[in-house]
Amino acid sequence: MxxxxxxxxxxxxxxxxxxxxxxxxxxxxxxxxxxxxxxxxxxxxxxxxxxxxxxxxxxxxxxxxxxxxxxSGYALGCHIDPVALTFALVDLSGRTVDQSVMDTPAGPEAVVAALAVEVARMRERNGLALADVIGLGVAVPGPLDADGGRVVHPPWLEGWGSVPLLDLVTAATGLPTQVEKDVTAALAAELWQRHHDLEGTALFAYLGFGIGFALAHRGEVLTGSSQNAGEVGHIIVDADGPQCACGDRGCLGVSISLEYLVGRAVDAGVLPPGTARATPRELDCGMAALAAAAVAGDEAAVEILRRAARRVARGIMIVANLLDADRVVIGGANAERLAPYLDAAAAAEFATRATMRELHAVGFDGSAVGSWVGAVGAASLVLDEAFTPKAASLVLDEAFTPKAASLAHG
Ligand SMILES: [Zn+2]
Structure with a gap:
């Protein structure tokens, strides 16, 4: 195209x-x-x-x-998460036509190998040749050296240092590949699933092992100067919160991390003292058990999650104020577990601290895509790339003079 x-x-x-x-x-x-x-x-x-x-x-x-x-065309997406690899195949309209999930193998080499096998399997299952697939999007936890397609010490991915993921995946799959932060991909998925109806300034708050944000304005995802926008882990949301590695107390990232919440649940007797929590999977299981205890009525469990929800809501409010957002979508694997407490926490937070509350409301939403949002989003970003008329082609177009081009940008 x-x-x-x-x-x-x-x-x-x-x-x-x-x-x-x-x-x-x-x-x-x-x-x-x-x-x-x-x-x-x-x-x-x-x-x-x-x-x-x-x-x-x-x-x-x-x-x-x-x-x-x-x-007439398809895009593939893979989300590399510390616990699971999720895959999605979408058609040119952004509709998901196939999806799969597997445990995340240990180390980048094993992840790339498993990814290549599953991508080939998904293509074959759907009768697609390499040429029928526009490209493969890979969503990863940040931070990202986007120019080099390099993942730089992602938290919770054991054995991942600085990994040239773009080159490895391109070589292993034979597909044009792009690498993006998972939260950016997640917001792209929401835009496609909602037919780009998120018109104003929208935030996506991604709750996984920690929290990250993505931002879109008038339907376009904004990613910052190095594609790493949205890293707000050190915003202080609770002066009485836990100690952060940065030296402050109550930073958003540490206050709602699975490591901290599961630790609190063990301290409070909600989870047994020996609860294993060394690996991402163990932490994820611990968090699931904590959420289940809260649903079953355990008061201490409810209090831990209610407090976490208040901290998330405080962080969202600060970012929403900063960007004058009018819509917040909350997703990611951990969002569901906090969902029962988030609505009330967000309502209380925004009623008192949203600086624009007399001018406009801030709408809250769950993800329209659910747990597949990272993989579907990675594929959606491939579609974005394919559909976006580039400045380069604009300049090269014979009908376009340099003057008109500079006016269009001015
Ligand atoms: Zn901090």
Whole structure:
């Protein structure tokens, strides 16, 4: 998909859920009727678009609706989490057509090998050749050296130092690969599943082994200067909270980490004293047991989770104020366990501390994708990349003069 105008037109067609006519495309893009006609003809020839019903809208002759042919391309996504590898296959419309999950093997070499096997298996199961897949997105916990596709000492991934993940996965799968932070991928998944209806400033709070944020403005994910935006682990959310490695007390990351919460549950007698919590899986099991105890009515368990929820809500409120957000989506493996307490905590926090509360509400939502959000998001980012007309192709386009290009950016 190279041509700039074709991409602009294709992007409009895929965003129109019930189809769009050539006349509407011309109005929406500002391109001439002739340019639209040429671009649509090429997209029909290449099989990305099909013609649908002829509809009468307003006066004039019936207009043929144009629809994305969802099965004309696919993207794969993999989320590398300390406990599980999740995989998703999405079609060109962003719809998930296949998914799978396995335990995370130890060490980067074993993860890359397992990933390559599962990606090939998923392609074969769905009858897809390498050329039918636009690309593979890999979502990982940050931080990320995005230029080099390198994961840099991700917390909780044992044996991972500085790993050139992009090169390793590209070589092992033969697919064009991109690597992104998992929370960024998660927000991309929400945008696609909600048909890019998150119009204002949206936050995604990802609760996994710790917490991370992603941000989108008018449907575009913003990632910062090195794609590592959203690392807010050292915001202080509770002056009486636990000691953090940074020297302060009550930082958001440490106050709601699985390590700390499971430790609290052991101290409070909610979990047995010998509860193993050395590995990510053991911590995850401990956290599940803590959440189950709370659901069963254990008062000490409820209090631990209620306090954690208040700390999460405080962190979300600070970030929402900073960015003037009007929508917060909360997801990640640990979000479900805190969900029963988060609504009340967030309502209390925002009623007193949301600085914009007299101007606009802040909507709260669970994830529309659930536990697959990282993998679906990684695949969604591949679609974003494929659909986004690049500045480079804009400059190279013959119809575009440098002056017009600089005006467009100004
Ligand atoms: Zn700290």
């Amino acid at each position: 190279a041509d700039y105008n074709q991409l602009v037109v294709l992007d409009r067609i895929r965003r129109a859920r019930t189809g769009v006519s050539r006349v509407e495309l011309a109005v929406a893009t500002g391109l001439s009727a002739q340019t639209i006609s040429n671009a649509v003809r090429r997209l029909l020839e290449r099989g990305f678009v099909v013609e649908g019903d002829r509809l009468i809208r307003g006066r004039g002759k019936p207009r043929t609706m144009l629809l994305l042919r969802a099965e």
